[in-house]
Amino acid sequence: MADKTYLDNQTWHYFWHPVCTVAELEASDTGRGCLLRAQLLGTELVIARLESGVVAMNNRCPHRSAKLHLGWNRGDRVQCAYHGWCYDAQGTCVEIPAAPGGPIPKRARATCYDCEVRYGLVWVRLDGAADTQIPDHLVFDDPQFKCVLGPSYDWKTHSARRLENFTDLAHFPFVHPETLGKAGHVTYLIPDMRFEAEGKLRYHYAPPKGARNAMDSTGNLSPLASTDYTIQLPFGVTLDITLENGTRSVIWMWATPLDDVNCRSFWFACRNTDHEGPDQPHIDLQMQILEEDIDVVESQDPEQIPHPMEEIAVGPDKVSLAYRKCLYEMCHAKAEGADSLNAYLNRNEDNI
Ligand code: FES
Ligand SMILES: [Fe+2]
Structure with missing residues (x-):
């Protein structure tokens, strides 16, 4: 029998991987702002271009588990399509429309991952514990190429x-x-x-x-x-x-x-x-x-x-x-x- 655990796929969580192109992210704006569904190592992501930069979040609203890519990009926050909870660039819930005066539960956080744009690609790293780098591109900045x-x-x-x-x-x-x-x-x-x-x-x-x-x-x-x-x-x-x-x-x-x-x-x-x-x-x-x-x-x-x-x-x-x-x-x-x-x-x- 083949040993499917020969390579431990958890290892790749420590590395940067491109998950979409910047062009794909920009094309995802169908009137609700740039929000793109992506996937990496079995984890579903939503990629958003917020005012502070491009962010990668787990594509799951912690309230009732709706997918965040169905929501709205509100400039500095992602708003869930279901009950309108809003998450900032760190994934912290900053607004619950149905409970405007009430405290926001501490656990109301969407998981965010390391995210960078390079070479026209959006790169994500699920686990930042190892000091890995986005790979070199030998000639991307070389004017001869x-x-x-x-x-x-x-x-x-x-x-x-x-x-x-x-x-x-x-x-x-x-x-x-x-x-x-x-x-x-x-x-x-x-x-x-x-x-x-x-x-x-x-x-x-x-x-x-x-x-x-x-x-x-x-x-x-x-x-x-x-x-x-x-x-x-x-x-x-x-x-x-x-x-x-x-x-x-x-x-x-x-x-x-x-x-x-x-x-x-x-x-x-x-x-x-x-x-x-x-x-x-x-x-x-x-x-x-x-x-x-x-x-x-x-x-x-x-x-x-x-x-x-x-x-x-x-x-x-x-x-x-x-x-x-x-x-x-x-x-x-x-x-x-x-x-x-x-x-x-x-x-x-x-x-x-
Ligand atoms: S499921 Fe997202 S706000 Fe309710
Ligand atoms: Fe080949």
Whole structure:
């Protein structure tokens, strides 16, 4: 039997995850102000743009448990749709319309979570006990690059399975034989890997000439020279791609765990040439590649990464093995406390 407790999903509560785009939040205003329903690690959230900034609250009114996203954004407070109780940016109930003079119960608090806006995304951390950071974005502020935020997409799989797929080197000729890979060009590269501080796993991939393609500056496929992969634990990855023609493109992705078996991927396609050209081909090609991946990844059973004895690994699975080992060690560190998790993420840099 697969051991579904091999990875402790409570561990991911200590990390920042994007839950929506700023554009989605702004589009949520249908006359009641910006209030967007979101989900993270099985917790339902309401995201609100209040006068003091964007906040993330548990999407449950403590009065009689109605969902807060059905209510109103009143500028500096969220008002519940059912009996009109109002909550400030800290989640404290500050008004009960039916009892204007009476005391407000101390327990009348909506749970609030750490919330920040970065890269046009709204980031939430359910538990702030560990000193984790919002992941870097290698080129977001680099004027040489134009970054386009792609449409986020949901897959029925755990975030770790999705991340593994994004970083897998052996599936190109089978899943992407006419796009990223080439049928018959099976390669057995086993990259050198390095663990770096703040929870990064890095490796360089240089396939044989002609074996791989990647998206070029116009959104078409061109021969790939090499890719620098940076996995940001637990669920982020950056691909810094150099084409044979010398141009670079950077794909940034984070797979947010909606719950234990569903994830939502947020991603950017960035390029250092042809800023004036159309963005849509870059989005379209990436979406085509994702369509090629989705069926095999969603077919993986169980959705969560199981105990090592439940699957088989060979040498070229090195990236997957190293990634799983890190996830497992993070869960182990978390069991000892938030400080241990911090120490693990910032341990000495090391070759793998
Ligand atoms: S359930 Fe929200 S005010 Fe009553
Ligand atoms: Fe793929």
